[in-house]
Amino acid sequence: MSTPSSVDKPDPRVGTAEPATxxxxxxxxxxxxxxxxxxxxxxxxxxxxxxxxAGLLSPLVSPVTALGGAVIDAVPPGVKDLxxxxxxxxxxxxxxxxxGIVAGMLAAxxxxxxxxxxxxxxxxxxxxxxxxxxxVVTRAQASPQAALAPIVAAVVTMLLLRTLIRRLTTWAxxxxxxxxxxxDPAPLARRSFLxxxxxxxxxxxxxxxxxxxxxxxxxxxxxxxxxxxxxxxxTAPQAIPAGATLSVDGISPLVxxxxxxYRIDTALTVPAIDPPAWKLKVTGMVERxxxxxxxxxxxxxxxxxxxxxxxxxxxxxxDLIGNALWLGWPVRELLAMAGPKPGADMVLSxxxxxxxxxxxxxxxxxxxxxxxxxxxxxxxLPLEHGFPVRMIVPGLYGFVSATKWLTELKVTxxxxxxxxxxxxxxxxxxxxxTQSRIDVPRSGRTVQAGKVQFGGVAWAQHxxxxxxxxxxxxxxxxxxxxxxxxSTDTWYQWQLGIELTPGDYEVQVRATDSTGEPQxxxxxxxxxxxxxxxxxxxxxxx
Ligand SMILES: Nc1nc2c(c(=O)[nH]1)N[C@H]1C(S)=C(S)[C@@H](COP(=O)(O)O)O[C@H]1N2
Ligand SMILES: [Mo]
Numbered sequence: 001m002s003t004p005s006s007v008d009k010p011d012p013r014v015g016t017a018e019p020a021t022x023x024x025x026x027x028x029x030x031x032x033x034x035x036x037x038x039x040x041x042x043x044x045x046x047x048x049x050x051x052x053x054a055g056l057l058s059p060l061v062s063p064v065t066a067l068g069g070a071v072i073d074a075v076p077p078g079v080k081d082l083x084x085x086x087x088x089x090x091x092x093x094x095x096x097x098x099x100g101i102v103a104g105m106l107a108a109x110x111x112x113x114x115x116x117x118x119x120x121x122x123x124x125x126x127x128x129x130x131x132x133x134x135x136v137v138t139r140a141q142a143s144p145q146a147a148l149a150p151i152v153a154a155v156v157t158m159l160l161l162r163t164l165i166r167r168l169t170t171w172a173x174x175x176x177x178x179x180x181x182x183x184d185p186a187p188l189a190r191r192s193f194l195x196x197x198x199x200x201x202x203x204x205x206x207x208x209x210x211x212x213x214x215x216x217x218x219x220x221x222x223x224x225x226x227x228x229x230x231x232x233x234x235t236a237p238q239a240i241p242a243g244a245t246l247s248v249d250g251i252s253p254l255v256x257x258x259x260x261x262y263r264i265d266t267a268l269t270v271p272a273i274d275p276p277a278w279k280l281k282v283t284g285m286v287e288r289x290x291x292x293x294x295x296x297x298x299x300x301x302x303x304x305x306x307x308x309x310x311x312x313x314x315x316x317x318x319d320l321i322g323n324a325l326w327l328g329w330p331v332r333e334l335l336a337m338a339g340p341k342p343g344a345d346m347v348l349s350x351x352x353x354x355x356x357x358x359x360x361x362x363x364x365x366x367x368x369x370x371x372x373x374x375x376x377x378x379x380x381l382p383l384e385h386g387f388p389v390r391m392i393v394p395g396l397y398g399f400v401s402a403t404k405w406l407t408e409l410k411v412t413x414x415x416x417x418x419x420x421x422x423x424x425x426x427x428x429x430x431x432x433x434t435q436s437r438i439d440v441p442r443s444g445r446t447v448q449a450g451k452v453q454f455g456g457v458a459w460a461q462h463x464x465x466x467x468x469x470x471x472x473x474x475x476x477x478x479x480x481x482x483x484x485x486x487s488t489d490t491w492y493q494w495q496l497g498i499e500l501t502p503g504d505y506e507v508q509v510r511a512t513d514s515t516g517e518p519q520x521x522x523x524x525x526x527x528x529x530x531x532x533x534x535x536x537x538x539x540x541x542x
Contacts, residue, residue, distance in 0.1 A: 031172040032112055034193070038168060039111020039121065040104055041200040042160035046125070047103060048207035050132070050153025055214040058146035059270050060222075060383060061139045062215075063132035063153055066146075068095050070135040103128070107157070114165040121165065122158045129154025140259040141382070160200050167193035217272035218383070224275050225387055230327060230375045234301035237325060243484035246493045248455030250440035254486070254493060255306065256322035258377050263384050264311045264320060264398065266420070271352045271405040275388040280334075280372070284348075284410035287339030294388055297372065300329040305369055305394075308459055308491045310432055312397040313526045317437050317535040321459070323490050326392045327375030331364045331409075334372065340365070340411045348417045349391055352405040358419035358428050359393060359401045361411065368394045368462060368489070372406070394489035395462030397530060400430035427529035434460035434519040436468055436494070436511035436535060443537035449502050452541065454480070455495040458511035464488030466514040470496050472505050480509075488514065500541045508534040 047064065054062030072080065072095070087094045106128055114121025132150035136142055171189035245254050275294040282290040304327045311320035335347075340361060347359050364370045370393040374381060381387040386404025393401035399421050410417065414428055422428045436458035441447050458468045464485060469477035480496035498507075512518040523533035 031115065031168060034168055034172070034197075035111040035115035035165060036108035037111070038164035038193075038197055038200075039107040039109065039114070039161060041197055041204060042157050042164055043103060043107025043110065043125070043128075044204035045160055045200050045207065046153045046155075046157025048204045048211060049156040050149040051211045052207050052214070053152045054146065054149035055211045055218075056269060057148060058143050059215055059218045059272070060141045061136055061143070061146040063136055063150040064096060064099060066135035066139045066142070067099055067132060068092070069139055071095060071099070110157075110161060111165065114161055115168060118162075118165070121161050125157045125161060126154055129157070141384070143263075164193065164196050164200065167196055214269075217274070218270070220274050221272040221383060221387060225380045225383065228275070228380055230378070230380060231298050231302050233304035233327060235303060237304035238306065238487060240306070240486055241484040244486055244493070246455060246481070246483050246495045248440060248453055248493075248495045250442075251455040251493055251495070252437075252439050252457050252491075254323065254490075255377065256324055258324070258379060258382055258385070261322040261324060261376075261385065262311065262320045264313065265384075265404060266355055267353050267405075270384050272383065273352055273388055273405055278388055278407070280389065280406060281408045282334060282338040282411070283408060284412045285341040285344040286335075286411050287341065288337070290334065290338050292334065297329060297389065298374065300333070302327050302374075303330055303369055303371065304328075304375070305371070306486045306490045307369075307371075307392050307394050308461055308489065309392060309398055309402055310435075310459065310461070312399050312426065312430055312530045314435075314531065315526060316435065316523075316531050316533045317443075317537075318531075321457075321491070323486075324376050325378065326371055326373040327378075328371030328373035328389075328392065331370040331372055331391065331393075332366070334409070335361075335365055335411070338411065344411045344413060346412050346414045346417065348410040348412050348419060349401075349403040349406060350408040350410070351386075351403050352407050355403070356419045357391075357400050357403045358414065358417065358422065359391070359396065360429065363393055363396060363401070370394065370401075395432055397430035397432055399426060400428070425527050430529055432459070432461045433530045433532055434458075434463070434465070434511055434513045434517065435532075436509045436519065438470075438507065438509050438535055438537050441537070441539055443539070446540040446542045447500075449500060449541050451497040452500045452539070453495065453497050454507065454509075455493070456509060456535075457491045457493055458482075458509075459491035460511065460513035460519075461489050461491075464514035465492045465511050466516070467512040468492075468494040468496075469510055469512075470498065471508050471510075472498060472500070474506070474508070477510070500539070502541050505539045505541065506536060507539055508536045510534055 050063045083091045110121035110124040129150050136146050136150050171193045278294045280292040306325050308323040314320035345361050347361055347364055349357050373390050373392045389406045390404040391406055437456045439456040458465045468480040468482050471477045480494040483493040485492055510519050520532050521534055524531055
């Protein structure tokens with residue numbers, strides 16, 4: 001028969017071996033403290049699980065960094081300056097540590113509350129998760145999957161907290177119970193709680209360590225990016241002509257802000273490259289192989305140009321297209337240094353993560369200003385858009401030209417080398433097809449009878465657009481007002497007001513490139529080399 005005093009004797013049998021400690025937790029450490037410890041361990045493991053999720057899915061925005069960002073945005077500038085004065089470059093470390101301390105106190109409180117009344121601690125954990133979720137989704141760089149991390153953090157915290165507090169309550173009921181009689185469950189329950197607490201703490205430390213290792217490279221790359229200054233372009237960029245922007249509500253902005261720029265790549269996690277360790281190799285059919293480092297690249301005479309890039313996977317009317325001001329060194333200068341050998345007709349560009357693109361050699365050596373880009377809209381390339389260096393080639397779809405996180409250019413032949421997408425059902429060449437899109441009104445919208453304002457964009461990079469027309473219910477084509485171009489390498493805005501009486505309408509758009517070739521009505525799927533057909537919308541006029 002086991003009694004409270006008999007458990008003090010060491011007993012080798014499983015489940016009953018207990019060190020010589022008092023039989024109830026009250027005599028050792030107050031259960032409230034154990035509850036607080038359970039809260040901290042659960043919260044720690046939950047936050048670590050959330051940060052790990054973010055590290056894998058959305059390394060640029062994690063719950064903790066998003067909360068830090070939200071704090072920075074919320075404090076008045078005076079406080080920010082004071083923090084920088086006080087802590088210098090350690091200000092961010094101090095901020096994250098403060099978030100850690102607040103989180104620890106809240107987690108301890110959640111443990112204590114959960115022990116007092118089941119469910120209360122879970123509510124507190126849920127509220128903290130909601131705060132993290134709000135911070136994450138309001139960050140500019142947040143991707144949809146970034147929302148997963150705070151949810152994982154909250155769910156893991158709640159599950160662990162509930163388990164630990166239940167075990168603690170079994171061991172040390174919160175309201176005083178009569179002295180235990182006979183088969184005392186306390187030692188077993190005590191062991192069960194302490195094991196779970198230890199397991200949770202170890203899991204928190206392991207997940208935290210893995211996350212730190214995983215995200216260290218991203219932190220280094222972001223840190224470098226944040227402190228670098230872009231070189232000035234050797235020649236000023238083309239000015240945006242006065243008539244290039246039309247004032248139509250809801251039309252795509254002429255220049256796409258970085259935060260709104262579409263992102264397409266096969267990278268599961270955003271590659272993080274430390275620029276001092278970066279090198280670009282020029283190999284293959286060249287007179288001289290070249291290795292270029294980042295400092296050398298930045299010292300080259302830079303060109304700055306607006307170029308509209310588009311994805312071959314963009315459906316007719318889709319939004320996988322954007323226009324940015326790119327700063328870079330022309331690829332042709334680098335290739336001229338290397339000296340391509342006769343017979344070469346392709347450059348296979350490789351990214352840090354092994355992805356490859358096949359670009360016609362000619363598109364990289366002619367005068368179109370294919371760039372080794374380091375800047376996007378006046379900033380260093382965002383990490384997800386290829387930091388530190390990517391290719392941007394006017395006139396070609398991204399999958400055959402716009403290699404991000406660029407590390408190698410191999411001069412070769414289409415007959416000898418194959419790019420990533422080519423054996424997967426896509427073409428090895430990818431000139432951009434003439435296309436046009438109606439941005440307003442949105443398809444399916446009801447608009448007021450009278451003069452209805454239509455507006456959108458049209459593009460045929462490197463050829464240019466010379467006209468955009470609309471037709472209603474397959475009637476005659478009506479010529480839209482075409483804005484001035486920045487250059488033929490960018491998209492053009494267009495607008496047209498059409499008198500419409502109440503009813504349902506189908507409206508279509510088509511563009512004609514500057515060779516006089518109108519865009520085709522024939523529908524083609526995105527594979528193998530880009531969608532065709534007219535963007536067609538339905539409009540209800542009320
Ligand atoms: N390393 C790498 N670069 C890449 C890709 C990729 O999968 N990996 N995708 C390409 C494709 S298909 C497109 S459309 C463009 C998109 O560039 P963005 O994400 O900066 O808009 O990047 C290109 N560069
Ligand atoms: Mo693409």
